[in-house]
Amino acid sequence: MNGSEFVPLSLTPLLIGVLAAVACALPGNFLVLRRQALIGDAISHVVLPGIVVAFLLTGVIAAWPMMLGAAGAAVVAVVLIEAIRRLGRIEPGAAMGVVFTTMFAAGVLLLEQTDTSTVHLDVEHALYGNLESLIWLDATGWASLLDPVALAGLPVELARILVTLIGVAGFIWLFWRALKLSTFDAGFARTLGIRTNLLGLALVIVAAVAAVAAFDAVGSIIVIAMFICPPAAARMMTNTLEGQVGWSVIFAILSAVLGYVLAGYGPLWLGARDAVSAAGMIATISGLILALAARFGPCRTRSGAPVQV
């Protein structure tokens, strides 16, 4: 494949996939270690009705209404969970499960009832995004990367996810020490004056922003997979937090690149005619990496695990 084909058709979706994967994997490391891995799952379910309602109100798919809609949905979810937990006197996990699935289902119903034929918003896109359609038609080859006119035609999703990734990485860099401390030993962190509740909330908000930005470009399947699979696989490669975050970035990039290429060309190599969903393939690859790490990773022994005889 040469530049004149690769740059307009594959470069931007590939980049967006990579950036979205890394943006989700970074906060995912802390969520997994805090036993909050499913928050990523939850966020990507809860935001759907918020995004649909935002579209219904404004009639366009734009970043700000979507973010606000998603944030509003998250607030509604938190209030509902608290209400169900208190009124129903059931454990928080069950309350969350009920709220997340119900809100996602409501989002799907809303979506089906809405005329979204003119925009990229339907059940399919909500699940596995529209990565393949994020092409760069103004590009003619590698030279376009230096051409201001062509660069102006880059899909907006690319800039959006890039800004999100910079924000996510900046947050984790700035609060690295406090995040590490409060994730390992929240009580001790509090005696040092670290506001652990506020930091925990900030982490969830950062994860939510990453989820919404990624959701817009690549759909909820990647979001859910990238929050959990790369960090969980990375944990089995190393015994330091720095190492884990590094490995999770490598695994996220590997999943996105391999998944995208295999989805586009794998079926052709096997003699089939059509490509398969890139988002689905990226998530599948991340799952395979997790399976391989679980089988062959050097740091799999856990003190709580039963001893193998």
Add this chain to the structure above:
Amino acid sequence: MIELAADKGIRLSDNSIASSPLAVRGLTVSYGQKPAVFSVDMTVQPGAMTAIIGPNGAGKSTLLKAALGIVKPLSGQVTVFGRPLEEQRAQIAYVPQRASVDWDFPTRVIDVVLMGLYRELGLLGRLHARHKARALDCLARVGMRDFADRQIGQLSGGQQQRVFLARALAQDADLYLLDEPFAGVDAATEKAIISVLKSLKEAGRTVVVVHHDLATVSDYFDHVFLINTRRVAEGPVAETFTADHLQAAYGGRLATAQVDQLARVLG
């Protein structure tokens, strides 16, 4: 209700609060309907080693956590060396219960000890060789120097406890608060911990320990604070660690035979 000896004692003057490393007034904490700690006053003596004792669920750990601001009390005041807790964080070192953290966390022994330097380093302060040397020195004081690069999950319970103590030593504080440091540790570790605590006392630091082993109270500590949701008694071990106070704190939960035995030990 049993009439409590300590309540008949002298009302503490403001002076004692100002000089106390940790003074608690009217502290009440509740996790649900029932208070875990109810209207407790405590005045820790400077330079002393104080044991907080009481039956399971008596609010020992809760008292410590509320005094440190880890759990939010319903009411009450805490002063550290006469000033509000928030201004005095740098004066306090804390050793939480070993079981309160996930030891599978991806980190090495040395990293845990370096966490004790957080207030010094801040969010982005550079970690210098002297910080590392200090952390290694703290590990040496608890006999764990050789384990610096181990993953924390590979340690035994006693070793984990020593690492926690080393982290508190790295904080270089004037007031040390330890939550059940002797729970489930081997004899060698217990000996190592108590010798470190005694050296802290000799250096003029104040040590407060939530303790559960009544048999070692007289050997290890010079002050004792008895609690069963409410304060039962507080004072020097020789005067306060008596069969009557133990009976008041433990009630029916301490078998009569045990009380008799302790009474014999205590004279």
